[in-house]
Amino acid sequence: MPTNEPTTKRTRTKRSAEATPSAPAAAEGAKKGDSAGDESSLFVNSVEKALRVLSVFDARRRELSLTQIAALAELDMSAAQRFTHTLTHLNLLRRDAAAKTYSLSPRMLDFGYQFIAANELVGLATPFLQHLSLETEETVNLTLLDGTEIVFVQRFVSRHVLTPDVIVGTRLPAYCTSSGLAILSALPDDEVREILAKSDLVPYTQHTIFAPDAILKRLETIRRNGYAHTEDEMYIGDIATAVVIVGSDGRPRGAINVAVSRARWKGAEDEQRVASLLIAAGRAISSRA
Structure with missing residues (x-):
């Protein structure tokens, strides 16, 4: 399940929900x-x-x-x-x-590398992400919550990936992505309301759940199930399942997800299989976080 959860709120498209990068x-x-x-x-x-x-x-203004x-x-x-x-x-x-133009230098990548190298969660989660990638043969991602968005910090891409433009550093809205919802489910409702109040809540597709009350109700279901699941919310054909990673203090540290294309999805059978694998991996990472 590729990380398809579209562009960012700033650019409404019908592309992947975990898949269309947004400006930093x-x-x-x-x-x-x-x-x-x-x-x-x-x-x-x-x-x-x-x-x-x-x-x-950015991608539109390279020079x-x-x-x-x-x-x-x-x-x-x-x-x-x-x-x-x-x-x-x-x-x-x-x-x-x-040409009398300027562009970013490759040295800019040093800052991203330094962040990832210094982030303990990336090191803890990577072996589990690799295992999930082999088990599911789908795209697996590690994301962090930053403000109202999730940020991709590790990504294992399947050969079936539909949205290769999602890379480490890509940002997507938290309120309608599987990883974002998984993280929000581990926060108190008051905190969630504050995040939603600052979010640009828009329907990326006709399936996007974007009303605050509906999102809060959805989080109750996610807490009961132990995982978040989205279908066709960032763009038609994208399906993703995620679990939250929590620290010893019970606070969310991030989320891992598996993203799949509609063409490869077998419905409830796949949802349960992927969710079980994610829940086991999430618990293992959380116990070390």
Whole structure:
């Protein structure tokens, strides 16, 4: 079950629910800044602006001119020039002298690598994800909750995967993805309501459950069953089942899921088989988390 749970709330499509990447959270965070941080004397505005510059690049904007960067990052030309020069010197941006455009440098990957290497849950979960991948012959994922979204931090892709554009770092809304729902089910309802209030609740397909009360009711069922299951909610043809990973304090640490295409799905029989494998793996990882 590939991690198909679509694009992100920011781009409504009928593609995979766990499968269409969204811009890094840093993009919105860097543009708006942290409201508490902005008012603090400890907040460094130049750092925020540098991150803003890096955040304007994405799949649709791979190369940008200085003028475009200034407009997208909401900086004047002088500031944009200083920041792009500094970031290029630090090898975080590359400059095409002929085209007079900038693009992200491969060195940007260092930050993602450092996060994954330092994340204990990734190391704990990886052997179990590998086993699940072999057992199910489907795509298996490890995700974390970050704000209102889930972020993919480990992924074993099946040869049957429908959405190869989902990679480590992809973000999807929590409220309508199997992994997101599994994580939300381990939180108190008050916390869930706060997350839903901050979410852009939209129907990605006619099957998407997006009303807050309906989501809360759904979480009750997930708690009883011990796993979350979604079908055709991010895009038609995507099916995913997930369980939450909890720490010794009972708080959710993340979720693992198996994603499958409709063409390979055998209904209730597959749901029970996959759920049983996930529940066993989830308990094993949680006991070590």
